[in-house]
Amino acid sequence: MKAVLVNCTLKGSPEPSNSATLAGVVTDELRGLGVSVQEFRLADLTLDHGVETQMSDADEWPRVHDAIVDAAMLVVTTPTWVGRPSSYAQQMLERLDAMIAETRGDGEPITWGKVAGVVVTGNEDGAHHVISEISGGLVDIGFTIPGQAWTYWNRGPGPGPDYSQTSAGHEWSAETGRTMARRLHAVAQALAPLREPA
Amino acid sequence: MKAVLVNCTLKGSPEPSNSATLAGVVTDELRGLGVSVQEFRLADLTLDHGVETQMSDADEWPRVHDAIVDAAMLVVTTPTWVGRPSSYAQQMLERLDAMIAETRGDGEPITWGKVAGVVVTGNEDGAHHVISEISGGLVDIGFTIPGQAWTYWNRGPGPGPDYSQTSAGHEWSAETGRTMARRLHAVAQALAPLREPA
Amino acid sequence: MKAVLVNCTLKGSPEPSNSATLAGVVTDELRGLGVSVQEFRLADLTLDHGVETQMSDADEWPRVHDAIVDAAMLVVTTPTWVGRPSSYAQQMLERLDAMIAETRGDGEPITWGKVAGVVVTGNEDGAHHVISEISGGLVDIGFTIPGQAWTYWNRGPGPGPDYSQTSAGHEWSAETGRTMARRLHAVAQALAPLREPA
Amino acid sequence: MKAVLVNCTLKGSPEPSNSATLAGVVTDELRGLGVSVQEFRLADLTLDHGVETQMSDADEWPRVHDAIVDAAMLVVTTPTWVGRPSSYAQQMLERLDAMIAETRGDGEPITWGKVAGVVVTGNEDGAHHVISEISGGLVDIGFTIPGQAWTYWNRGPGPGPDYSQTSAGHEWSAETGRTMARRLHAVAQALAPLREPA
Numbered sequence: 001m002k003a004v005l006v007n008c009t010l011k012g013s014p015e016p017s018n019s020a021t022l023a024g025v026v027t028d029e030l031r032g033l034g035v036s037v038q039e040f041r042l043a044d045l046t047l048d049h050g051v052e053t054q055m056s057d058a059d060e061w062p063r064v065h066d067a068i069v070d071a072a073m074l075v076v077t078t079p080t081w082v083g084r085p086s087s088y089a090q091q092m093l094e095r096l097d098a099m100i101a102e103t104r105g106d107g108e109p110i111t112w113g114k115v116a117g118v119v120v121t122g123n124e125d126g127a128h129h130v131i132s133e134i135s136g137g138l139v140d141i142g143f144t145i146p147g148q149a150w151t152y153w154n155r156g157p158g159p160g161p162d163y164s165q166t167s168a169g170h171e172w173s174a175e176t177g178r179t180m181a182r183r184l185h186a187v188a189q190a191l192a193p194l195r196e197p198a
Numbered sequence: 199m200k201a202v203l204v205n206c207t208l209k210g211s212p213e214p215s216n217s218a219t220l221a222g223v224v225t226d227e228l229r230g231l232g233v234s235v236q237e238f239r240l241a242d243l244t245l246d247h248g249v250e251t252q253m254s255d256a257d258e259w260p261r262v263h264d265a266i267v268d269a270a271m272l273v274v275t276t277p278t279w280v281g282r283p284s285s286y287a288q289q290m291l292e293r294l295d296a297m298i299a300e301t302r303g304d305g306e307p308i309t310w311g312k313v314a315g316v317v318v319t320g321n322e323d324g325a326h327h328v329i330s331e332i333s334g335g336l337v338d339i340g341f342t343i344p345g346q347a348w349t350y351w352n353r354g355p356g357p358g359p360d361y362s363q364t365s366a367g368h369e370w371s372a373e374t375g376r377t378m379a380r381r382l383h384a385v386a387q388a389l390a391p392l393r394e395p396a
Numbered sequence: 397m398k399a400v401l402v403n404c405t406l407k408g409s410p411e412p413s414n415s416a417t418l419a420g421v422v423t424d425e426l427r428g429l430g431v432s433v434q435e436f437r438l439a440d441l442t443l444d445h446g447v448e449t450q451m452s453d454a455d456e457w458p459r460v461h462d463a464i465v466d467a468a469m470l471v472v473t474t475p476t477w478v479g480r481p482s483s484y485a486q487q488m489l490e491r492l493d494a495m496i497a498e499t500r501g502d503g504e505p506i507t508w509g510k511v512a513g514v515v516v517t518g519n520e521d522g523a524h525h526v527i528s529e530i531s532g533g534l535v536d537i538g539f540t541i542p543g544q545a546w547t548y549w550n551r552g553p554g555p556g557p558d559y560s561q562t563s564a565g566h567e568w569s570a571e572t573g574r575t576m577a578r579r580l581h582a583v584a585q586a587l588a589p590l591r592e593p594a
Numbered sequence: 595m596k597a598v599l600v601n602c603t604l605k606g607s608p609e610p611s612n613s614a615t616l617a618g619v620v621t622d623e624l625r626g627l628g629v630s631v632q633e634f635r636l637a638d639l640t641l642d643h644g645v646e647t648q649m650s651d652a653d654e655w656p657r658v659h660d661a662i663v664d665a666a667m668l669v670v671t672t673p674t675w676v677g678r679p680s681s682y683a684q685q686m687l688e689r690l691d692a693m694i695a696e697t698r699g700d701g702e703p704i705t706w707g708k709v710a711g712v713v714v715t716g717n718e719d720g721a722h723h724v725i726s727e728i729s730g731g732l733v734d735i736g737f738t739i740p741g742q743a744w745t746y747w748n749r750g751p752g753p754g755p756d757y758s759q760t761s762a763g764h765e766w767s768a769e770t771g772r773t774m775a776r777r778l779h780a781v782a783q784a785l786a787p788l789r790e791p792a
Contacts, residue, residue, distance in 0.1 A: 010643045010644055010645070010688065011644075043643060049604045049637060049681060049682070050604055050605075051604070051675060081645060081684070081687065081688045081691060082684075082687040082688065082690075082691055082731040082734055082735070083524035083525065083528070083730070083731065083734065084684060084687065084727060084731065085684070086684065086688070087643060087681045087682070087684040087685035087688055088643070088681070090675070090676075090678060090679070090680065090681040090684050091681035093675065093676040093678065094604065094675045094676065094680070094681055096676075097675060097676055109345070109346070111345055112345060114345075124524070125521050125522070125523045125524050125548065125550060125552075126521070126524050126525065127521045127552075127553070128334070128338070128479035128520070128521050128522050128525065129479065129522065129524065129525035131334065131337075132330055132331065132333075132334025132335075132337075132479070133330065133334075133678060135330075135333065135334055135337060135343070136326070136329065136330025136331075136333055136334060136677070137330075137676040137677065137678065138345075139329075139330075139333060139343050139345060139346065139347065139348070140326070140346070140676055140677065141345070141676070142345035142346055143345050144342065144343065144344050144345050144385060145333070145337050145342065145343045146342050147307070147309055147310060147312075147336075147337060147339070147340035147341050147342050148307070148337065148338070148340055149337065150337070152521065152552075152553060153552075153553045154521060154552055154553060155551075155552060155553065156521075156523075156548075156549075156550055156551060156552060156565065157523070157548055157549045157550055157551065157565040157568055157569050158565065158568040158569070158572065169552065169553040169554065172553055172554040173553050173554070176554065186392060187342060187389065187392070190388045190389050190391065190392060191385065191388050191389075193388065194384060194385070194388060208445045208446055208447070208490065209446075241445060247406045247439060247483060247484070248406055248407075249406070249477060279447060279486070279489065279490045279493060280486075280489040280490065280492075280493055280533040280536055280537070281532070281533065281536065281722035281723065281726070282486060282489065282529060282533065283486070284486065284490070285445060285483045285484070285486040285487035285490055286445070286483070288477070288478075288480060288481070288482065288483040288486050289483035291477065291478040291480065292406065292477045292478065292482070292483055294478075295477060295478055322722070323719050323720070323721045323722050323746065323748060323750075324719070324722050324723065325719045325750075325751070326677035326718070326719050326720050326723065327677065327720065327722065327723035330677070331480060334479070335478040335479065335480065338478055338479065339478070350719065350750075350751055351750075351751045352719060352750055352751055353749075353750060353751065354719075354721075354746075354747075354748055354749060354750060354763065355721070355746055355747045355748060355749065355763040355766055355767050356763065356766040356767070356770065367750065367751040367752065370751055370752040371751050371752070374752065505741070505742070507741055508741060510741075524730070524734070527730065527733075528726055528727065528729075528730025528731075528733075529726065529730075531726075531729065531730055531733060531739070532722070532725065532726025532727075532729055532730060533726075534741075535725075535726075535729055535739050535741060535742065535743065535744070536722070536742070537741070538741035538742055539741050540738060540739065540740050540741045540781060541729070541733050541738065541739045542733075542738050543703070543705055543706060543708075543732075543733060543735070543736035543737050543738045544703070544733065544734070544736055545733065546733070582788060583738060583785065583788070586784045586785050586787065586788060587781065587784050587785075589784065590780060590781070590784060
C-alpha cells in the first residue's frame with residue numbers, strides 16, 4: 001500500500017520541522033508494516049491559491065494531487081499557530097476541495113475508501129482542535145478517518161518549548177503515533193475493496 | 199448489523215424534532231440495507247452529568263452505552279444552537295469519554311471498528327462546524343468516520359425557517375442523507391473483522 | 397460595577413472544581429478593583445433545557461439571567477471535556493440565546509456594552525478552542541470580548557494531571573488571569589456609557 | 595478614526611471578490627461615520643509565510659502591519675472554503691502573531707484598545723464558525739471584539755449560489771453589516787483612552 005505525507009510546516013527546507021519529526025514516528029511504523037510513503041513539504045513547492053486541481057502552469061499541486069489519488073492513505077502534519085492549523089494546511093484543504101467533484105467510473109468519489117490521519121505539534125495548546133478541523137475537512141472531501149488516527153505534542157500551559165527543545169512527553173506522543181499508524185493501516189486494508197471501482 | 203441513533207434535540211417527546219425528521223431519511227435507508235436501528239432521545243431519559251458510564255442508580259445512560267457497545271454504527275442527530283452542537287450532544291460525548299478506557303480481550307478499545315455519522319438541522323448556519331465537532335470527538339473516543347457520513351439542513355443567511363416550515367432544500371439533504379447511510383453501511387461491513395477481538 | 401461568574405463544571409457542590417479554583421484568581425483581582433462578583437454553579441441549579449428565559453416554574457435559569465442583566469461583566473469558567481466546552485457551558489449559551497431578542501428602550505440589545513471572558517482548565521489540550529467557542533457564542537449574543545480576556549491551564553501532551561494535582565504552570569495561568577481581570581475591568585469601565593439606554 | 599480592511603479572498607485583482615462586495619456595506623457605513631478605511635487584498639501582495647513581522651526584503655506584510663498599528667479598527671473579510679477561513683485569513687493570523695510580543699511604552703500590547711470584526715461570504719454553510727475562528731484568534735492577539743461585530747451571507751443547504759449570483763438574503767446581510775459598523779465605531783470611540791499609552 002502507498003501513503004502520502006503532506007507536511008504543512010511554515011518553514012522551507014532545510015530548516016528542521018518539529019511536526020515532521022513527530023510524523024517520522026508514524027511513517028516509520030507504516031514502513032515497518034510494508035507501506036511506502038511519499039513525502040511533500042508544501043513550503044518547498046510552488047503552490048497556487050485556489051480551489052481547482054491545476055491553477056497555472058507553474059503550479060506544483062498536481063504532483064501532490066496525483067500522489068494522493070494513487071495512494072490509500074493520507075497523513076497530514078502541521079504546526080499549531082494561534083491555536084489553529086497552519087495556512088498551508090488550509091491551502092491543502094482548498095486544493096483538495098476540487099476532489100469532491102472527481103468521480104470514478106462507478107460514480108463514487110475518487111477519495112472513496114482512502115483513509116487519513118493528522119499529526120500536530122505546537123509550542124502551545126490547540127492540537128485537538130487542529131486535528132478536528134483537518135479531519136472534519138477531509139471527511140467533507142471524502143476521506144475516512146479511522147478511530148484515534150492522530151497524535152500530537154505540546155507542553156503547556158501558555159507558550160512553552162518546541163518539540164525539539166525538550167524530551168518531556170515525547171514517549172506518549174510516539175506511542176500514540178505508532179497506534180495511529182496501526183489504525184490507519186488496519187482500516188486501509190479493510191477498505192481495499194471500496195477503493196476498486198465496481 | 200445494528201445501529202444506534204442518538205437524538206440530541208432539546209425537546210422531549212412528544213414534541214416533534216426537526217433533526218429526527220431528517221435523520222429518518224438515514225435510518226430508513228439503513229433499514230432498507232438490512233440494518234436494525236435502535237433510537238434514543240436523550241431529552242426523554244434521566245441522564246446524569248459526568249464522565250463515567252454509570253453516575254447514579256437513576257442514571258439511564260447505561261442503556262444507551264450498552265446499545266452502542268452492541269452495535270456496529272452510531273448515528274448522532276442534533277440541532278444547531280448558537281452555531282454549536284446541542285448541550286445534549288456534548289453530554290453524550292462526555293458520557294462516551296469513559297469508553298476510551300474500556301478495552302476488549304485483545305487490548306483494543308471497545309469502539310474499534312465501529313463507525314459513526316452526524317445529522318444536523320438548524321434555523322441558521324453552523325452545520326459543518328457541528329459535524330466537525332461531533333465527528334472529531336467521536337474519533338478521539340475511537341469511532342471511525344466514513345467519508346461524507348453526514349447530512350444537514352439550514353436555510354440562511356440569518357435566522358430562517360425550521361426544517362419543518364419549508365420544503366426548500368429538503369431534496370438535497372435527503373439525497374445526501376441516503377448517501378451517508380450507504381457510506382456508513384459499506385464501511386461498517388468492511389470493518390466487521392476489526393470488531394471481533396483477535 | 398457588578399460581575400457574574402458562571403461555573404460550568406460537571407460536578408455539584410461540595411465537590412471541588414478545578415476551573416473554579418483558577419477562576420478565583422480572576423474574581424479576587426476583580427474584587428480588588430472594586431467589582432462585586434456573584435457566583436452561580438450550574439450543576440447546583442434546577443436548569444431546564446431550551447432557548448427561552450423561563451422554561452418551567454421550577455427552572456432556576458431566570459435567577460442567572462437577571463443577575464447577568466444587572467451586571468457589567470460575565471466570567472464563564474468551564475472544564476475541557478473531549479476537547480470541548482462542558483455540556484453546562486453549551487446549555488448556558490442556549491439559555492442566553494433568548495437575550496438576542498431582548499432589547500432596551502432605545503432598541504439596542506440588552507447585552508450592549510457588557511463584557512465577557514473565559515477561564516478554562518482541563519486534564520488535556522483544548523483550552524484555546526474552548527475559549528474561542530464560548531467567546532464566539534457570546535459575541536453572537538451581544539457581549540464584547542476584551543483582548544486577552546481569558547486564562548487557562550492544562551499540562552500535556554495527552555491526559556495529564558488535574559489542576560489541583562500539581563503546581564506546574566500555575567503561576568503563568570494566575571498571571572494571565574490577573575491580566576484578564578484588568579482587561580475586563582478597563583473595557584467594562586470604558587463601555588459604561590453604552591450600557592445606558594440613550 | 596482609521597480602519598484597516600484585510601480582504602482574504604483567494605482571488606487576485608481584478609477578479610471580483612464576493613466577500614469584498616459585502617464588506618463594502620460595512621466600510622461605506624464606517625466612512626459615513628467619519629472613519630477613513632485603508633484596504634489590503636492579501637492575494638495582491640508578496641506575502642511570506644512565518645510568524646515574524648518581516649520575513650524577507652520582498653515581504654509586503656510590514657505595510658499591512660504598520661497600517662494596523664496606526665488604526666483603531668480592523669475588519670477582516672474572508673470567503674468560506676471547506677467550512678473554514680481561507681488560507682490567507684490564517685496567514686494573516688500567523689503574521690499578526692508577532693504583535694503579541696510588541697508592547698507600548700507602558701507595557702500594554704500594541705493592540706490594546708483596538709477593535710475588530712469579521713465579514714464572511716461563502717457558497718455553503720460555515721460562516722459562524724469562520725467568524726468564531728478569526729475572532730478567537732484576534733482576541734488571543736489582543737483585539738477587542740464588540741458584540742455582534744460581524745455579518746455574513748450564504749444560502750444553503752449544500753453548495754449554493756455565490757453572493758453575486760442572487761439577491762436572496764442580501765438585505766439581511768447588509769442590515770447586519772451596517773449594525774456591525776455602528777458597533778465597531780461605538781466601541782472604538784469608547785476605547786480611545788485605552789489606545790493612548792499611560
